[in-house]
Amino acid sequence: MKRLLIIRHAKSSWDDPLLEDHARVLNARGQAGAAAIGEWLEAQGYRPDLALVSDAARTQETFERLALGCAQIALPTLYNASSDRILQHIQTHGAGATTLAVIAHNPGIGDFAHRLLRTPVPHPRFADYPTCATLVTEVAIDDWRDLQFARAEALDFRIPADLTQT
Numbered sequence: 001m002k003r004l005l006i007i008r009h010a011k012s013s014w015d016d017p018l019l020e021d022h023a024r025v026l027n028a029r030g031q032a033g034a035a036a037i038g039e040w041l042e043a044q045g046y047r048p049d050l051a052l053v054s055d056a057a058r059t060q061e062t063f064e065r066l067a068l069g070c071a072q073i074a075l076p077t078l079y080n081a082s083s084d085r086i087l088q089h090i091q092t093h094g095a096g097a098t099t100l101a102v103i104a105h106n107p108g109i110g111d112f113a114h115r116l117l118r119t120p121v122p123h124p125r126f127a128d129y130p131t132c133a134t135l136v137t138e139v140a141i142d143d144w145r146d147l148q149f150a151r152a153e154a155l156d157f158r159i160p161a162d163l164t165q166t
Contacts, residue, residue, distance in 0.1 A: 032099040033160030034065035048101035054078035081110035094144030
């Protein structure tokens with residue numbers, strides 16, 4: 001059995017219109033949201049052994065603020081990757097991890113989450129997979145090379161707003 005955390009980067013800043021998309025960092029809301037999701041993951045015991053992370057500034061900062069406590073592999077080709085490409089990266093780079101995290105961008109990461117599950121998550125925001133959306137899944141495989149779409153079961157799904165509502 002393997003566990004996979006599928007995370008979209010946290011809310012990024014659009015303050016500098018001249019800044020290249022790849023270089024955009026998180027805004028204050030994104031920083032707080034990533035920290036809240038990281039605390040929730042820790043409280044639930046969802047700790048990855050390894051994270052595959054897009055090399056874009058906002059995904060790298062999301063990884064840092066999640067404080068997952070694991071190694072990461074920064075992959076330039078996770079930047080705006082399709083769901084098929086994300087699957088290939090997991091199959092290729094997941095070796096040795098029992099619990100793996102992937103941090104990337106929409107539309108690919110949201111599409112990947114939808115395609116991976118046998119049954120969609122009954123959360124009102126699952127369909128649009130907003131910033132810092134985090135899906136925790138389990139899949140009955142022994143090796144990440146065997147991961148296929150429509151095979152995983154959802155264990156949990158959260159967005160930062162779920163954790164900060166009073």
